[in-house]
Amino acid sequence: MKQSAFTIIENKQLTDSILRLRLQGDTSAVTAPGQFVNVLLEGRFLRRPISVCDMEGDVLTLIYKVVGRGTEQLRAMVPGERLDLLTGLGNGYDLSAAGPNPLVIGGGVGVPPMYWLTKRLIAAGCRVTAVLGFNTADEIFYDDLFRALGAEVILTTADGSRGIRGFVTDALPGLSYSYYYACGPEPMLKAVWRAAQGSGQLSFEKRMGCGFGACMGCSCRTVTGSKRICREGPVLTKEEIRWDD
């Protein structure tokens, strides 16, 4: 983990409530797709955890959804302003398990970390299919960029306004894949965990205090004992996940 100042080079609206932030700074602690950064905002006590969407040299891309006052404040920031970040947080995805044709599954703000993962998988020689789920056609972002990487993209929307009507799990029947990677809201992860074939890795989101393992705010039970989502996670393997309800 590192703490350092990043300079905003872009803060661009992608949809009504989704923005892309591009930041320049010391990215040396960022080692794997699926990791996150923790962003300090003036006047807010707790940092905001945001997953890494892409990294190229000293430029980090983060995609965030405006959900409250903190992210509203972030939306108002402009290029040239600086942000204090903790970088290199969380374990990230393990690419070595992917096999020849992995499936990546992203739902809503779970889509961004799958972008860098897809890029890395394709660079490693995998044929990647990406199932990207959104609520409506208006909320879709980055599907074209996944295609530009060379992934086969399958879209789903809850209201059927584009792609398959329904959830990401409605796209799974008939697909064959060597392994899967998923990120999205917990109900989606649970549905994917039940529906997807074979093994995979799923990335979780929880309210965090510190983001680096000190406060035990984001603990969860797994079959191998208690884990901190911010430290031993956010990526858990299918086999270690335990659903308690």
Next chain:
Amino acid sequence: MGRLNVTLCGIELDNPVIPASGTFGYGYEFAELYDINVLGTFSCKGTTLAPRFGNETPRITEAPAGMINAVGLQNPGVEQVIARELPRLKSVFRKPMMANVSGFSVEEYAAVCQKLDREPQVGWLEVNISCPNVHGGGMSFGTDPRQAAEVTRAVKAVTTKPVIMKLSPNVTDIAAVARACEEAGADGISLINTLMAMRIDLKTRRPILANTTGGLSGPAVFPVALRMVWQVARAVSIPVIGLGGVSSAEDVIEMMLAGATAVEIGAANLREPFICRDIIADLPRVMDRLGIDNLRDIIGGANQ
């Protein structure tokens, strides 16, 4: 002695800065970030007899100038702390550490302290009778002077290490609880633990924390903590550790002026992981500006 040195219950500290329990794990997470030997000492995660998962999540939410937590004393249990955490800590921290102890009965407090008493790495026992986030234990011992004294006596009977009783601010008369602990043999008092608080999600209209209530910490509580440190320091003659919202070298000095011999830093570690190291580095400069030669000279300075 250097200008930052203080003596806490007979043990000399290089400086009065101590990361507070629950914000610093068992030390080695932070040892990856900086050399934690720069600290006065640190207080480890609250340790109980049996392992505890703690409360359900969400356990954390934000507040104006602070945060509310209801972690619920997640810890691996005292046996694992002795078998695993202390040996790991030894490789990165060569000073005496402060072992924070929690319990659900007088007997449990004593049993945990008795086990930790045998550990040479443990310098002080900080006995938490003030956790607001567990039921049937913790804070209930700290809200009644009689029970606080009972825990103090039970712990003192099983250890020769200095015993520091950590008090709850969720009481009417904190000085009375502190006096009861002193009379029962406590070697020091630390305060304040968190203030009971809650938040409600406006969309779901339900409490945000799974535990419904939690404990407020951060800069929001600093003036409350300072006032209570002031009151307790006037009421007892044993050393007082001040904590609650401390986040700068200036806050450390203010706490010491109120009567604190040493100062713990909690929530600030979670926002700024390097803050304890930075405060220690800042202290000499801030002391110069304020005309302070030695920190030990200012303890209780505002009480004179």
